[in-house]
Amino acid sequence: MKKPTAQRYDVVIIGGGIMGSSAAYNILRKAPGISVCVIEPDPSYEFSSTLRASGGCRVQFSCPENIEMSLHSLEFLKDFENTMTANGRPAPIDWVDGGYLFLVPPEKIGLLEENVSVQREHGARVDLLTPAELKERFPSIYVDDLGAAAHTPEDGWCDPNGLLWGFRRKAVELGAEYIQDKVASASVSNTKAQSVTLESGAYIQGDAFVNAAGAWAGLVAEFFGMPLAVVPMRRFEHYFTSGNPIETLPYVKDLSRLAFRSEGKGFSGGLVDGNEKRGFNFEVDHDYFENVVWPAVAHRFPPLEAAKCHRTWSGLYEQHELDLNPVIGSWNSRLKNLYTVAGFSGHGMMHAPAAGLGIAELIVDGRFTTIDLTRLGYERVETNTPYSETGIL
Structure with missing residues (x-):
């Protein structure tokens, strides 16, 4: 963790937990060489939801998007130790095929x-x-x-601590810059998010911003003037x-x-x-x-x-108080370069590999290419149209 080395980055990710680190990894894997900074106030992750989770991953959902994300994650997690080897260091997560x-x-x-x-x-x-x-x-x-x-x-299930640090170390190896600080405010135009100011006073501009702040995502959204009922x-x-x-x-x-x-x-x-x-x-x-x-x-x-x-x-x-499903996508009607990946309501760790990939695809490719997550976009929040699981929490 360090202070920012630049005033502008291609991608500014707010939140360096499992979701922000997955997004950073996937963005840099798809587009090597672009500049990515991840703003995370606590390098120990003491209060991170992931490190306090049970580590489960399951396909037992009713929404096709959640099923598809789980299938992607299951395949990804079972070879995580090798895929996420960083600087010669494997990334064990102690996966258990427990069912x-x-x-x-x-x-x-x-x-x-x-x-x-x-x-x-x-x-x-x-x-x-x-x-x-x-x-x-x-x-x-x-x-x-x-x-x-x-x-x-x-x-099955795995070690959440190993998963988070595996993503983070690999993201750093690929070029992500982790900044120990906290967003204090944001500046926007009529159509774009422009910059964030950190509690240290640092000022960071970006071409794209990602709200991956987990339980704090609703508060981060407020900085950009975006209503988001994630609490x-x-x-x-x-x-x-x-x-x-x-x-x-x-x-x-x-x-x-x-x-x-x-x-x-x-x-x-x-x-x-x-x-x-x-x-x-x-x-x-x-x-x-x-x-x-x-x-x-x-x-x-x-x-x-x-x-x-x-x-x-x-x-x-x-x-996510609207429907307990996450928001994954950009604010297309207002700030198109502001992306949200938050509100997983207890399913964040298991869906982080797929959700981070989805955000990377939107930023790099301009669309979802692996799993169509359109129905989990912010549009349903704007129209107050819940998209909920049926009989499964």
Whole structure:
């Protein structure tokens, strides 16, 4: 991290976490030699959402764009260590082919079947399981109140820290300049974003600007006069162990937003409260596991009745209040050189490889060429037209 070496860059990326680093890497891979600076206030990434995430990547979505981004990411992540070798240093992310298991009650079987049909149409491998088949595959599960499940065995999880630093080191090797500072204001004309002023007083002009500020993206958008309802929402992650024998589990999810997976000798996960008060709050409620998560995991897997929580930590979802789907694209009606890649509402790490590529394609090629992400553009925000997932969070 250093001070800016120039007053103008071809691309100025605001936010050096997983999304900003993916964008920097992909831009420089597509257009070697252009100047890219990444403005990141915290080189330790202490409060980065990625480093507080569970690391999962799944195809179990209903929107085709999210399915396609996941398929791209899964292929990319499985060879990440080699692809992202920088200066002779491999980039291990400890990928685990653990699979995902999505559970629904009887009244939601039709919804699950519809989503599975879309996933299969896009090339995903998905097994639909009856309660009896589910019980046979995962003996510890309680199935009496379940209608069906979808199992995606090629999904999995990785080390978020390794992923972020892998992207960042490779971006630096390709020429990205990381600046330790924070945007304080922006200057715009009637049609373009022109410059940003940093808290240090540094002034940086750019031909293109990328808002990749995660949970802070809504605040960054305000500097440019752009309405963007991306706000921080606290959520907890827990590491816990079972007091009874239990089989290794995939990443288990249900409609209540319970989500947990095997991790070493225990489990990592939680249950997201979508009604959590919005704001930058990192305080930990040490009773949350016992009061909210433990009853849910013990009901679904009775051996976890004796679960013990060893650690709880908090992180932020960059919650897009319009529809919980990200904004990926430029502000075409106003500042065409201002690009946004934010609002992933808990899916940022898994979609960073594809979303960063999409932003790179818009900047370098002028259009999406790998995955058509047009429906995730800012236009739906301007028309207040939500584009939401169906039955999957």
